[in-house]
Amino acid sequence: MNRFEPNLRIPGPTSLPDAVREAGARQxxxxxxxxxxxxxxxxxxxxxxxxxxxxxxxxVTAAGTGGLESAIVSFLSPGxxxxxxxxGAFGDRFAxxxxxxxxxxxxxxxxxxxxxxxxxxxxxLKAGGPWxxxxxxxxxxxxxxxxxxxxxxxxxxEVAPDALLIVDAISGLGAVPFKTDxxxxxxxxxxxxxAWMVGPGLSFVSVSxxxxxxxxxxxxxxxxxxxxxxxxxxxxxxxxxxxxxxxMFQLDVALNLMAEEGLDAIWKRHEAVGAAVRxxxxxxxFKLLADPAFASNTVTGAWIPEDVEWKTFNGKLRKLxxxxxxxxxxxxxxxxxxxxxxxxxxPAVLNAIAVLEQTMLELGKPVTPGAAVAAAQVAALKALGLxx
Amino acid sequence: MNRFEPNLRIPGPTSLPDAVREAGARQxxxxxxxxxxxxxxxxxxxxxxxxxxxxxxxxVTAAGTGGLESAIVSFLSPGxxxxxxxxGAFGDRFAxxxxxxxxxxxxxxxxxxxxxxxxxxxxxLKAGGPWxxxxxxxxxxxxxxxxxxxxxxxxxxEVAPDALLIVDAISGLGAVPFKTDxxxxxxxxxxxxxAWMVGPGLSFVSVSxxxxxxxxxxxxxxxxxxxxxxxxxxxxxxxxxxxxxxxMFQLDVALNLMAEEGLDAIWKRHEAVGAAVRxxxxxxxFKLLADPAFASNTVTGAWIPEDVEWKTFNGKLRKLxxxxxxxxxxxxxxxxxxxxxxxxxxPAVLNAIAVLEQTMLELGKPVTPGAAVAAAQVAALKALGLxx
Numbered sequence: 001m002n003r004f005e006p007n008l009r010i011p012g013p014t015s016l017p018d019a020v021r022e023a024g025a026r027q028x029x030x031x032x033x034x035x036x037x038x039x040x041x042x043x044x045x046x047x048x049x050x051x052x053x054x055x056x057x058x059x060v061t062a063a064g065t066g067g068l069e070s071a072i073v074s075f076l077s078p079g080x081x082x083x084x085x086x087x088g089a090f091g092d093r094f095a096x097x098x099x100x101x102x103x104x105x106x107x108x109x110x111x112x113x114x115x116x117x118x119x120x121x122x123x124x125l126k127a128g129g130p131w132x133x134x135x136x137x138x139x140x141x142x143x144x145x146x147x148x149x150x151x152x153x154x155x156x157x158e159v160a161p162d163a164l165l166i167v168d169a170i171s172g173l174g175a176v177p178f179k180t181d182x183x184x185x186x187x188x189x190x191x192x193x194x195a196w197m198v199g200p201g202l203s204f205v206s207v208s209x210x211x212x213x214x215x216x217x218x219x220x221x222x223x224x225x226x227x228x229x230x231x232x233x234x235x236x237x238x239x240x241x242x243x244x245x246x247x248m249f250q251l252d253v254a255l256n257l258m259a260e261e262g263l264d265a266i267w268k269r270h271e272a273v274g275a276a277v278r279x280x281x282x283x284x285x286f287k288l289l290a291d292p293a294f295a296s297n298t299v300t301g302a303w304i305p306e307d308v309e310w311k312t313f314n315g316k317l318r319k320l321x322x323x324x325x326x327x328x329x330x331x332x333x334x335x336x337x338x339x340x341x342x343x344x345x346x347p348a349v350l351n352a353i354a355v356l357e358q359t360m361l362e363l364g365k366p367v368t369p370g371a372a373v374a375a376a377q378v379a380a381l382k383a384l385g386l387x388x
Numbered sequence: 389m390n391r392f393e394p395n396l397r398i399p400g401p402t403s404l405p406d407a408v409r410e411a412g413a414r415q416x417x418x419x420x421x422x423x424x425x426x427x428x429x430x431x432x433x434x435x436x437x438x439x440x441x442x443x444x445x446x447x448v449t450a451a452g453t454g455g456l457e458s459a460i461v462s463f464l465s466p467g468x469x470x471x472x473x474x475x476g477a478f479g480d481r482f483a484x485x486x487x488x489x490x491x492x493x494x495x496x497x498x499x500x501x502x503x504x505x506x507x508x509x510x511x512x513l514k515a516g517g518p519w520x521x522x523x524x525x526x527x528x529x530x531x532x533x534x535x536x537x538x539x540x541x542x543x544x545x546e547v548a549p550d551a552l553l554i555v556d557a558i559s560g561l562g563a564v565p566f567k568t569d570x571x572x573x574x575x576x577x578x579x580x581x582x583a584w585m586v587g588p589g590l591s592f593v594s595v596s597x598x599x600x601x602x603x604x605x606x607x608x609x610x611x612x613x614x615x616x617x618x619x620x621x622x623x624x625x626x627x628x629x630x631x632x633x634x635x636m637f638q639l640d641v642a643l644n645l646m647a648e649e650g651l652d653a654i655w656k657r658h659e660a661v662g663a664a665v666r667x668x669x670x671x672x673x674f675k676l677l678a679d680p681a682f683a684s685n686t687v688t689g690a691w692i693p694e695d696v697e698w699k700t701f702n703g704k705l706r707k708l709x710x711x712x713x714x715x716x717x718x719x720x721x722x723x724x725x726x727x728x729x730x731x732x733x734x735p736a737v738l739n740a741i742a743v744l745e746q747t748m749l750e751l752g753k754p755v756t757p758g759a760a761v762a763a764a765q766v767a768a769l770k771a772l773g774l775x776x
Contacts, residue, residue: 008415008418027393030396030401063630066450193633200449201635223484241453
């Protein structure tokens with residue numbers, strides 16, 4: 001994070017710890033041999049400990065979107081009634097995949113920046129059905145909002161207890177509280193390049209016994225993304241198709257680092273960096289995109305000042321070594337997003353706030369030098385309980 | 389390849405050159421940023437030079453099987469008549485994918501160990517149709533046979549000129565002669581972990597203008613593997629879903645190594661190592677699986693002595709540092725396969741022959757010490773034109 005090493009603050013791929021990076025340089029092994037079986041079995045057991053689940057967890061060689069596709073085609077049939085709860089671009093994508101494969105999808109959309117409302121979900125479920133599945137997004141990366149999955153899942157279980165709960169947890173799981181079994185979630189998808197601090201190329205999917213029952217009669221066409229084939233292979237320590245071995249090497253190391261820190265400490269750290277970023281941005285005069293009650297602790301979105309072009313704004317940040325993400329869909333060119341998941345510390349986000357402060361000064365905006373960095377630090381220390 | 393570094397001689401993942409390995413340890417970049425666009429554009433141009441094509445080449449984050457799926461679902465519709473020419477497990481898999489997605493597949497199977505016969509293809513095409521596509525495998529990894537793609541393509545063009553030629557070239561392209569445009573091939577799939585000397589996780593697909601026309605009306609359901617979406621993204625230096633960035637870093641380096649060596653030299657080297665392995669194995673008394681006229685120069689399959697268990701045989705090889713692959717499908721436990729593609733030299737395959745010679749001696753087989761290694765070396769030097 002000096003002049004030559006930019007501060008990569010996008011919501012994935014996230015920056016890799018050195019030990020994880022270096023594992024990417026390992027020589028290949030036979031993916032059908034005993035070393036690989038030991039590696040995969042050990043990775044799966046550790047993934048379960050972060051998913052907080054006793055369900056199967058399978059590894060798919062694909063981006064997170066491929067994991068989402070596997071979560072649709074492995075369990076559903078054309079014509080199935082599916083509720084797609086969406087609060088942004090990734091919720092829309094999830095619903096779209098189900099539609100493409102022939103599900104009868106009812107889309108329940110909430111305003112971008114807002115979380116999904118369990119009462120509204122209850123209402124829509126009551127009005128239709130029978131529901132085969134409900135799709136929901138844990139942490140909506142496009143709007144920087146974290147949905148109250150526990151409440152949403154409870155609402156579904158109350159009104160449509162037979163519906164499978166299929167959750168996109170790609171950009172939150174492993175960073176912020178997520179309890180697969182306690183919340184009764186059937187299928188949960190995550191991706192290597194997010195909280196897991198690993199390069200992109202792998203997606204993880206947990207599958208409940210109830211979902212496996214559904215898989216037995218699921219009729220959507222599938223081959224590469226057939227999770228039942230992945231389960232069969234995993235039972236002998238293999239994958240049905242050649243896995244991204246190098247990314248698995250990295251994951252092996254990253255899971256050790258995560259286990260050393262511990263899940264509670266990881267969650268607390270993300271709470272602190274999330275609070276820091278929001279406090280810093282607010283102090284700089286930025287308007288945040290997310291409803292404060294549901295602001296994500298893995299990514300923050302804010303509006304670019306109205307008189308400034310995205311390209312100008314982003315160019316200045318890049319020159320100072322800060323790499324952020326732009327807006328998606330209707331928000332393209334209007335917002336920027338700061339990722340703070342996985343390999344992230346309080347100093348790393350203070351660095352980002354410092355660059356933004358300098359940029360706002362360069363743009364002639366009225367900011368009090370040092371105030372945003374100080375506010376961010378105080379917010380982080382408060383979240384850690386070190387300051388009242 | 390000393391005691392602690394096994395000689396990884398499976399037909400993929402192949403061993404990585406040091407410079408390629410090390411590129412896997414690079415820090416992540418923004419996959420929506422300018423550095424990534426430069427990287428992807430440069431990789432695509434160089435892939436085209438090895439594909440010998442002016443067609444589009446797209447990069448899909450998946451194992452080769454995912455590339456095969458993209459080559460089916462992006463261009464075909466349920467009900468399309470498709471001829472699936474198969475000479476082994478991977479040809480069967482290709483036909484299966486088309487079947488799963490609703491194509492009306494006629495399977496033309498040849499005996500394992502044999503190449504496909506263009507006359508037979510002509511005959512079957514004449515008897516049916518109209519054909520939307522013909523699927524064929526360039527180098528059948530399960531049987532170590534290389535199909536005469538030029539002749540097969542010519543046969544199809546003669547009888548069914550409108551049929552799309554869709555080729556699985558995963559384990560041959562980049563190692564042995566393959567001429568996408570000269571042979572008039574519409575869709576050609578390869579995979580990073582084969583001749584390209586890179587970790588698994590990426591598949592490459594070339595697409596002709598004729599295939600893009602078919603894509604416009606193709607009705608098979610698709611999302612992750614939609615190549616049209618990949619083309620749109622590639623035009624702005626991106627991918628539709630997060631790419632396996634670390635594998636792209638490795639590919640960047642590997643393509644430079646390949647360009648330095650030159651395509652003709654690469655083909656010649658594979659001819660030499662293929663000849664060496666076949667001569668060495670034959671001298672040791674092994675019966676080869678493949679018809680000698682179509683023996684692959686990237687992989688060789690041979691029968692395990694009938695009185696020896698695969699586990700015993702493989703255990704002895706592993707103890708001496710040699711990692712080979714077993715048989716697939718009906719050949720499981722009966723054959724072994726030696727990969728010799730990508731990062732492979734004559735000494736590397738002599739090493740494998742030496743281990744096999746010692747193993748055969750340990751098993752009490754009648755072998756002349758040194759003879760197999762010598763025969764292998766002579767065959768390689770003959771292929772290089774250094775010995776008559």
